[in-house]
Amino acid sequence: MQIAIVTGASSGIGKEFVRQLSYCYPWLDEIWVIARREENLKQLQKRIDAKLRILPLDLRKDSSFFTIQKLLKTEKPHVKVLVNAAGFGKIGKVSECTTNTIQGMITLNCTALTKMTTLCLPYCGKRSHVIQIASAAAFVPQPGLAVYAATKSYVLSLSRALRREVKQEGITVTTVCPGPVDTEFFQKAGGSLSFAKKVCMAKADQVVHKAILDAAGGKELSVYGIPMNAVYVLCRIIPHRVLLAVMNLIL
Numbered sequence: 490m491q492i493a494i495v496t497g498a499s500s501g502i503g504k505e506f507v508r509q510l511s512y513c514y515p516w517l518d519e520i521w522v523i524a525r526r527e528e529n530l531k532q533l534q535k536r537i538d539a540k541l542r543i544l545p546l547d548l549r550k551d552s553s554f555f556t557i558q559k560l561l562k563t564e565k566p567h568v569k570v571l572v573n574a575a576g577f578g579k580i581g582k583v584s585e586c587t588t589n590t591i592q593g594m595i596t597l598n599c600t601a602l603t604k605m606t607t608l609c610l611p612y613c614g615k616r617s618h619v620i621q622i623a624s625a626a627a628f629v630p631q632p633g634l635a636v637y638a639a640t641k642s643y644v645l646s647l648s649r650a651l652r653r654e655v656k657q658e659g660i661t662v663t664t665v666c667p668g669p670v671d672t673e674f675f676q677k678a679g680g681s682l683s684f685a686k687k688v689c690m691a692k693a694d695q696v697v698h699k700a701i702l703d704a705a706g707g708k709e710l711s712v713y714g715i716p717m718n719a720v721y722v723l724c725r726i727i728p729h730r731v732l733l734a735v736m737n738l739i740l
């Protein structure tokens with residue numbers, strides 16, 4: 490059985506991945522979709538032809554990983570594409586975030602993504618693609634979104650190293666680093682959107698389209714749009730203390 494697995498499939502970027510994978514990889518036997526909102530996943534099945542395996546799981550819970558591990562052991566699928574999209578961020582100073590929120594971000598964005606990746610890798614092989622959703626927030630520290638940005642730096646660092654580790658096995662790892670994308674993300678994040686973010690806001694279908702092409706092309710990074718590519722270059726050449734001072738003025 491050849492499958493794709495998508496976490497965070499009930500909305501936004503993850504849901505868009507399921508939609509686009511279903512027609513870019515029509516030969517997949519199943520797409521396993523993971524998120525807490527079962528109803529959203531069922532609705533998604535009604536809108537696409539691919540067969541979905543609906544897994545309503547909370548990835549902050551250890552029990553969810555036992556379920557996934559058991560299923561992998563039973564079905565022994567070839568995981569052709571793994572998309573780790575489940576994640577969230579909260580806007581606000583670190584001192585204003587509750588420990589629950591902070592722990593939640595670290596658990597979902599870092600621990601769950603790492604566990605999903607390590608659970609699935611033994612089922613990946615030649616021409617399998619691991620697609621990790623980080624963020625442009627991974628490029629430089631972000632006061633006001635500090636924990637979230639730090640979790641995404643972790644995703645970027647982990648995934649770049651992993652890419653080298655699994656290269657020999659023919660597995661590619663592509664890290665997707667979008668700027669602001671029009672999804673439920675900002676409703677859940679709270680706070681207000683800066684003018685700069687409103688101007689740079691991308692559509693999920695475009696970000697995902699590029700990510701799938703970049704993964705198929707074996708690229709290390711997928712950065713959508715001119716503004717975020719400019720941010721990426723600037724973050725590599727300008728000292729971060731200078732960037733942080735500028736961000737303080739515009740974000």
Ligand SMILES: NC(=O)C1=CN([C@@H]2O[C@H](COP(=O)(O)OP(=O)(O)OC[C@H]3O[C@@H](n4cnc5c(N)ncnc54)[C@H](OP(=O)(O)O)[C@@H]3O)[C@@H](O)[C@H]2O)C=CC1
Pocket residue numbers: 496497498499500501502503523524525526527529546547548549573574575576577578597622623624625666667668669670671672673674675677
């Ligand atoms: N939108 C943006 O501007 C950007 C987003 N990103 C990243 O993209 C990824 C997708 O976010 P996006 O689509 O925008 O936002 P959404 O809020 O639309 O999607 C988040 C997804 O994660 C799932 N999720 C949240 N908590 C859990 C949990 N405990 N267990 C399982 N699944 C969970 C949600 O499903 P459910 O609630 O049903 O569990 C949902 O499907 C995230 O990693 C985010 O950090 C990166 C850069 C920019």
Ligand SMILES: N[C@@H](C=O)C(=O)O
Pocket residue numbers: 578623624625626667668669670686
């Ligand atoms: N990239 C977005 C989050 O990941 C943002 O700009 O806030």
